[in-house]
Amino acid sequence: MLETNNVTINFGGLIAVNNVSIKVQPHKITALIGPNGAGKTTLFNCISGVYKPTSGEVILDGQHLEGKRGFQINAAGIARTYQVINLFWKMSVLENVLVGMNSRLKASFWDSLLSTKKKREEERRIHERAHELLQFVHLDEYADAPAASLSYGKQRLLEIVRGLASDPKVILLDEPAAGMNTAEKAELDILLNKIIEMGVTILVVEHDMKLIMDVSDYIYVLCNGMLLAEGDPDKIQKNPEVIAAYLGGDE
Amino acid sequence: MNILNIQKKLPLIVGLAVLLCALPFLVRFVAGNQYPLLIMCIILIYIIAVSGLDILFGYSGQISLGHAAFFTLGAYTSGLLNIYFNLPLYLTIPAGTILATLIGALLAYPASKLKFHFLSLATVAFGEITYYFLYKSPGGFTRDFKGINVISIGFLGEDYLKWYFFLLAFVVIVLLGKTSLIKSRTGRAFISIRENTHAADGMGINVRKNKIIAFAVSAFLTGLAGALYVHLIKYISPETSMQKQSVLFLTMLLFGGTASIMGTIMGVVCIEVLMEAIRPLQEYQMLFYGVLLLIVIVALPGGIYGGLKNVAQNIRKAALKRLGRNTDNQKKVEKGGEA
Numbered sequence: 076m077l078e079t080n081n082v083t084i085n086f087g088g089l090i091a092v093n094n095v096s097i098k099v100q101p102h103k104i105t106a107l108i109g110p111n112g113a114g115k116t117t118l119f120n121c122i123s124g125v126y127k128p129t130s131g132e133v134i135l136d137g138q139h140l141e142g143k144r145g146f147q148i149n150a151a152g153i154a155r156t157y158q159v160i161n162l163f164w165k166m167s168v169l170e171n172v173l174v175g176m177n178s179r180l181k182a183s184f185w186d187s188l189l190s191t192k193k194k195r196e197e198e199r200r201i202h203e204r205a206h207e208l209l210q211f212v213h214l215d216e217y218a219d220a221p222a223a224s225l226s227y228g229k230q231r232l233l234e235i236v237r238g239l240a241s242d243p244k245v246i247l248l249d250e251p252a253a254g255m256n257t258a259e260k261a262e263l264d265i266l267l268n269k270i271i272e273m274g275v276t277i278l279v280v281e282h283d284m285k286l287i288m289d290v291s292d293y294i295y296v297l298c299n300g301m302l303l304a305e306g307d308p309d310k311i312q313k314n315p316e317v318i319a320a321y322l323g324g325d326e
Numbered sequence: 327m328n329i330l331n332i333q334k335k336l337p338l339i340v341g342l343a344v345l346l347c348a349l350p351f352l353v354r355f356v357a358g359n360q361y362p363l364l365i366m367c368i369i370l371i372y373i374i375a376v377s378g379l380d381i382l383f384g385y386s387g388q389i390s391l392g393h394a395a396f397f398t399l400g401a402y403t404s405g406l407l408n409i410y411f412n413l414p415l416y417l418t419i420p421a422g423t424i425l426a427t428l429i430g431a432l433l434a435y436p437a438s439k440l441k442f443h444f445l446s447l448a449t450v451a452f453g454e455i456t457y458y459f460l461y462k463s464p465g466g467f468t469r470d471f472k473g474i475n476v477i478s479i480g481f482l483g484e485d486y487l488k489w490y491f492f493l494l495a496f497v498v499i500v501l502l503g504k505t506s507l508i509k510s511r512t513g514r515a516f517i518s519i520r521e522n523t524h525a526a527d528g529m530g531i532n533v534r535k536n537k538i539i540a541f542a543v544s545a546f547l548t549g550l551a552g553a554l555y556v557h558l559i560k561y562i563s564p565e566t567s568m569q570k571q572s573v574l575f576l577t578m579l580l581f582g583g584t585a586s587i588m589g590t591i592m593g594v595v596c597i598e599v600l601m602e603a604i605r606p607l608q609e610y611q612m613l614f615y616g617v618l619l620l621i622v623i624v625a626l627p628g629g630i631y632g633g634l635k636n637v638a639q640n641i642r643k644a645a646l647k648r649l650g651r652n653t654d655n656q657k658k659v660e661k662g663g664e665a
Contacts (some may be wrong), residue, residue, distance in 0.1 A: 123528060148532030157454030161528070163521035166514075172512075174518045177514045178530030184539060188503055194510060241530055 076101040077122070077153070077245050082131030082141075084114075084121055091117040093300040094131070104267060104277045108311075109297035110209045115280045116158055121249050122278075123129060123155045124148040124321070135244065147224055150178040154238035157249040158280075160230050162237070164196030164223040171222050171233055172205040179270055208236045212266065214217060228259040235266070239275065246270065248279040252286050264290055288312065296320070350490045364558075365602055368424035370493035371555045372594045374500050376578045377545030377587075383576070384584030385508060386540040387520025389446045390438070392453025393548055394571030399426040400549030401556035401566070402468060403478040410467075415479055417494045419553040426549020427542050429644075434541030453572050473563025476556055478657065489558060498661060500547060501587055507543070516540055548575075570612060577615045581622050583629025585638035592631050 077099040084092040099105045107115050120126045122133050124145035133140040140148055154175070163171050168224040180201070186194040209215040212232040217225060222233060231251055238246050251262050251267075260283065267290050270277060281287050287294065288308045294309060296304040298320045304311060311317055334570045375397055382388050404422035407413045428600070431445075437448055462467045482488045507513050518526040527533050556562045565571075574597070582593020597618070599657045604614065626633045 125524075125528075145527035149528060155528055157525065161522050163518050163525065165521055166517055166602045170514060170517075174514050174526070174531070175517060175529050177511055184512055187512040188507050190506040190510075196512070237529065256518035264532075272593045310520060 077135050077278065078133075079118070079122065080132040080134065082118065082121060082128045082133065084117055084126055085129040090301055092121065092128075092297075095297065095300075095302050096131075097295050097302070097305075099230060099278050100293065101276050101294040102271055104290050106291040106294045107278065107280045107297060108282075108284075109289060109303070112259065112299075114214060114296040114300040116249060117300075119155065119249055119278075119280060121170060122148075123153060123247060146178065149241055149243075151245065152244035154243035154245070155236040156231070156238050156249055156251060158249040158253070160227075160234060162222040162230060162233060162262075165221055166208065168220050168222055168225065168233055169202070169205050169218040171237050172208055172240045173201060175237035176201050176205070178241050205240065208240055211239075211269070212236050227254045228256065231255060231263075232266070235270075238274070239270065242281060243275060245276045245278060248277060248281075250281055251279065252281055252283045260286055270317055288321050344395045346494060347491075348485055348611060354487065360484075364488060365495055365598065367459035367558055368555070369484055369594055369598050370490070370497050371551045371558065371574075372578065372598060373497050374554070375503055375548045375551035375589055376575055376582075376590050376594050377500055378544040378549075379575050379579050380584060380586075381474045381504065381507075381547065382540050382592050383579065384586070384589075385513065386516040388444070388537060389649035390449040390544070391446050391537060391569070391572050391576065392456070393575050394542075394567045394569075395453045395456035396426045396430060396455060396656035397543075397547040397552035397555070397571065397575075398460065398564070398567035399429060399560065400552030401562045402481070404553040405474045405556050406468065408476060409474065412637060415477070415557060418549075419511055419642070422553035423546060423550040426552070427546040430545020430549070431538055431542040431645055433545075434538040437541065438537040449556070450569070450572075450577065451568060453567060457564055457567045460567060471564060473561060473565075476507070476560050479557050493554065493558075496550075502552075504547075504600070505587060509548070512536070512539065551594065570615075572616050577619055579629075581618055581629055583631035585632075589629050593629060596630065599611040 078097065080096050082092055082095050083090065085120060095114075095118060096174075097105070097107070097118075105119065109115055110183050117126065121128050122140070124140070124143055124147065127142045131141065135151055139151070140150060140151060143151070144161070161297070163174060166174070169238065180197060182191075182194040182197050185191075185198075206215055209218055212235065214229060214233060222230065225233060231254065235246070235248065235251060238248075248267075252263055255263060258320060264286060266277070267277060279287075279291070291308055294306060294311045295302060296314075296317050303320060304314045306314070334535075350363055350366060352562065354360070354365065375393070378396070379393050382390055382393075400421070400422040404415070404418040405423045407418040407421055408415060433449075433452055437445055440448055442565060461471055463470060478484060479492075482492055508516075512604045515526070518538060519533055519540075520533055523533055552566075578593040578597045579590065580593070581597055582591065583589025601611070601613075607614075622629060628636070
């Protein structure tokens, strides 16, 4: 479904991602793990169009995405969340979700300006849909509050629904559990499975090993920009190289 | 639900309309001459111009310190087309507006790549270029520093009462259009770019395209205001495109409060009335702008409209507390339980 082929990202001599190929299977949760600085987020940024890969390909359902801009990649069907929360702080919770729907809207500039029937109907439809999505993560009661007023864990949830609002094929989650308490993490576990049931595929970067081992179907391990190992959770947990990378290695 | 809302607001809308219609007659009766009516007309024109700046700066977060250039572009184009080609004003005013829009969109191409102080410098430069071009044009076709004398709109003449209603119609249309645009995907795109450009791109918003649209809409409104202004005053000189005028627009916007309809109106009315009151001290105009801006930025970041909204909110909160201390406490407990 989504795959990267031999992707290399070179920042003026520093090779952040080196020849990495991953395959994300449809309707599965694929995880990307590795020590800090392994290049996980860089690879995410490359898939979502923030960086252009120095070489290699990014392909979604046969469509080449490397070098496309962020908004084009969103329209192609890849949504994302951010490691550092990037909400539209002064906009309401509901408006944040509405912005997320942008690439699926049909109303033109003139429809918007003149409030044509087309615009009014579309607005009514997307407001309903946005409330549904907020109910999905139990945020509907905060719909009219500014995004900045939410607690940290709720802000993470809002980022996820804002991503889902574009009806993506794949959603990239960058450390969704960071800053969440135990109860919220348990809810996240359930939420990830619900997202799969919605028919959306997940690629997730996460440091919380318990969560990753619980939810993932397949895991890629990155270390120093290179692919160190891949496999299902059981296999990864037993891999001596992975254990060495995480615990500091034995020389 | 929409209809219900309108029905609720109906008395307010009717009241406002009656007030706006009665106001000029009242003013003329009290003052005994036309001058205050002229000021009211200028206020209406500035509301259009500053609404344009608000779309760009207030909603999209793109600063412009050269907006007076769009104002004069609209004004000069309409005036000169009438002078040289004898075209009727119902053609020249739209022509001036469209030219300002096109130049706004053109400026947006390079400007959409700039941020913060780089953008403000670029727009200052744009304003200065326009000023010097008008001041010393090729072959003197803009009449240079002397400025141009133009005709008034025929059926309005110098009857400022008629002008008032003519301009009021424009303001109502402009503000309806602005509201409609802001409450749409385009408006949300503008605000999301202001709030977080990086995330806006990731959420599927074409940042460059929307910045260009914001510049064009903004230049359209400010250019329209200029094209109307020139035929009201019947004269314009390059001085109008000086930095001072751009700073005036920005002062009005910031003083009233950005990103709102009411803020723009309040800012324009307050500053214009204040400027009239201190007309004898005109040499110190820039000083006044500076002090006002400083006060607003330090003491009232949301402008006077933002300040009033805060006061109203606090009063409502206090009233709620007094009315239903119990229910309030209950809510607090609920919220505490969740966190």
